[in-house]
């Protein structure tokens with residue numbers, strides 16, 4: 188240890204902010220945790236607890252052969268406050284890790300408030316703190332209060348802070364039926380075969396259109412109603428403007444002759460490679476507000492997608508996140524103002540568990556640095572490392588925008604060559620556990636024993 192570590196301020200007492208504060212405090216560092224509740228709430232909040240779960244009470248699968256289950260296992264082993272509270276507040280929900288949200292929030296609030304190294308403060312932060320205020324971690328989440336968001340815009344540039352998500356579903360490459368799909372770029376431009384194309388005949392298009400128009404969508408929250416901006420209309424909203432709109436727009440087939448038939452199909456769904464490893468493809472222009480089961484039901488009728496494995500579902504919702512790969516360095520510091528770090532959903536991870544995990548890793552890396560024993564985050568074979576890599580833009584293809592992601596297997600390195608498909612998840616799990624344990628031993632990071640494993644007989648939703 189090199190003398191007394193500095194005091195750190197964490198802005199935002201959500202899932203990420205609480206994890207950052209906890210990791211620092213447990214390492215012996217004094218933390219000020221600033222939360223605007225109860226005086227001010229975001230439009231999604233209804234309780235005054237810290238780490239509020241604003242919508243569902245599920246942290247999704249606990250099965251570690253799912254990427255999000257693996258993430259939970261790693262968090263538990265690294266002493267996550269969120270996972271400890273979630274375990275105490277767990278309620279039966281099959282394979283899902285659901286919690287009693289009130290007990291969960293109360294437990295986290297009580298632990299934070301009782302920690303001798305954490306001082307909880309109630310304040311709405313309106314400006315990014317200056318270097319004179321010391322190290323600050325911004326963890327203000329998807330609904331960062333307006334004035335602070337404007338201050339972030341001033342520091343980063345308007346084009347680097349996003350206020351909405353409009354994301355298309357992403358599917359696993361090896362779940363596509365390549366017999367029905369052909370590789371081609373429109374008019375053979377730029378390499379000639381950059382996209383995978385799923386061709387539809389007139390009848391197939393009509394049937395798909397009818398399903399799409401009738402699909403169940405997620406309701407908009409009142410604070411989301413105002414506008415869809417240009418280019419980000421949900422696919423079902425575009426479709427409602429006329430039966431042919433899609434085949435003259437998002438699903439336009441011109442310049443995409445099918446080599447099997449020698450003809451241009453009636454309509455086409457284009458799939459674009461999502462990551463450097465080619466493990467994932469996104470459905471181009473298919474941002475949607477259909478519910479997740481409806482996305483599976485409707486989109487799996489498209490040729491070649493019958494057995495598609497969804498890594499990420501499409502979404503269009505209010506969100507605040509920065510262009511992390513451009514703005515942040517390897518420690519999650521703002522390159523231009525390195526006294527500031529960012530953690531949680533505002534960096535471009537998505538979901539309760541992912542935000543907490545990112546906060547945990549940011550807190551851990553910072554704590555180690557302040558204690559004079561710097562260490563990197565867990566390696567990319569782990570779920571935490573895969574998320575960290577996503578925020579760093581490590582897998583992003585050149586020219587692509589930074590988009591929020593849940594944790595999924597497409598963010599991990601591919602399994603070793605020769606791995607049978609049916610063994611892939613177990614191989615990834617074993618590899619992640621090995622990598623975490625090796626990293627922990629190398630950097631003297633204490634690991635808790637593995638928790639009891641959740642492996643229900645019934646396959647789980649990730």
Ligand SMILES: Cc1cc2nc3c(=O)[nH]c(=O)nc-3n(C[C@H](O)[C@H](O)[C@H](O)COP(=O)(O)OP(=O)(O)OC[C@H]3O[C@@H](n4cnc5c(N)ncnc54)[C@H](O)[C@@H]3O)c2cc1C
Nearest residue numbers: 199201202203223242243312327328332531532538539542
């Ligand atoms: C409407 C909605 C529904 C969602 N549903 C789900 C779901 O069902 N499942 C799921 O996994 N994820 C869901 N999410 C995403 C989930 O909320 C986030 O992934 C997660 O809460 C992010 O954690 P965080 O700590 O980064 O931010 P948050 O949990 O939002 O925490 C940020 C905290 O910062 C505080 N804050 C904001 N601005 C300031 C300021 N200027 N000064 C002081 N404090 C400030 C806020 O009050 C808040 O407590 C939803 C998000 C929204 C908006």
